[in-house]
Amino acid sequence: MTTRTKQPAPVTTTRIRRPEDVEELAGFDEHPGRGRFNSAFFWVMGGYINWHMHTRKSAAFADLPPTVVELGAGVGANMRYLPVDARLVAIEPNRHMHTRLRRAARSHGVDLQIRGVVGERIDLPDTSADAVISSLVLCSVSNPDAVLAEIRRVLRPGGRFSFAEHVAAERGTPTRWTQRIVRRPWAWIFEGCSCERDLAGVIQSAGFTSVDLSHYRIHSPFLPFNTHIAGTAIA
Numbered sequence: 001m002t003t004r005t006k007q008p009a010p011v012t013t014t015r016i017r018r019p020e021d022v023e024e025l026a027g028f029d030e031h032p033g034r035g036r037f038n039s040a041f042f043w044v045m046g047g048y049i050n051w052h053m054h055t056r057k058s059a060a061f062a063d064l065p066p067t068v069v070e071l072g073a074g075v076g077a078n079m080r081y082l083p084v085d086a087r088l089v090a091i092e093p094n095r096h097m098h099t100r101l102r103r104a105a106r107s108h109g110v111d112l113q114i115r116g117v118v119g120e121r122i123d124l125p126d127t128s129a130d131a132v133i134s135s136l137v138l139c140s141v142s143n144p145d146a147v148l149a150e151i152r153r154v155l156r157p158g159g160r161f162s163f164a165e166h167v168a169a170e171r172g173t174p175t176r177w178t179q180r181i182v183r184r185p186w187a188w189i190f191e192g193c194s195c196e197r198d199l200a201g202v203i204q205s206a207g208f209t210s211v212d213l214s215h216y217r218i219h220s221p222f223l224p225f226n227t228h229i230a231g232t233a234i235a
Helices: 032-062 078-083 095-108 143-153 172-183 184-191 197-203
Strands: 002-006 067-071 089-092 111-115 129-135 157-168 211-215 227-234
Touching: 032 078, 032 095, 032 129, 032 157, 032 184, 032 227, 067 143, 078 095, 078 129, 078 143, 089 157, 095 111, 129 143, 143 157, 143 197, 157 197, 197 227
Parallel strands: 067 089, 067 129, 089 111, 129 157
Antiparallel strands: 002 211, 157 227, 211 227
């Protein structure tokens, strides 16, 4: 199912956020065991996860500009979708990901800059980015609305936010029931990841001028993870 929404351009005045101006938001809850586990898990399982998501990611991340900001760049799974000789500004607060992220950048010939900050406080100037991407990230941030506000702030007018995220299944389905049952251990293991977020609704109500997204399902043994959206929103 594909959903397209058109909205009037928001009339807002933005500025660079400075630490003294920002309302206190939850930061990254660093846990040495979980941090290392997730770095290793996504390094080992990255190919398998990408195999399931490749078609939708290829469409969402097509024709990216030379410089891209990525939220939750992890171990570099999305570098394969960047243009040749790309520059990547990686927003990645889990420092245990950084070594593998740098290794992936060298392998793909990507000029990498790592910013160890959370998505609620992106340390980039207003209207400074042509494109922001994310995959399997908005499920785990502390405040998705704040993250999307930051994405809109850093995007230039007409810039794009392209995403591939897993979301809550429809109510009353076995997948939704499983998501509810495993939500606490799942969130603990995967650093706050929620299986029950309506991220399509969050993105569509975030004030973008247009949103084009599709709902789809993958078929993997990780049942709570199998309901997804992918698409692009224009600032």
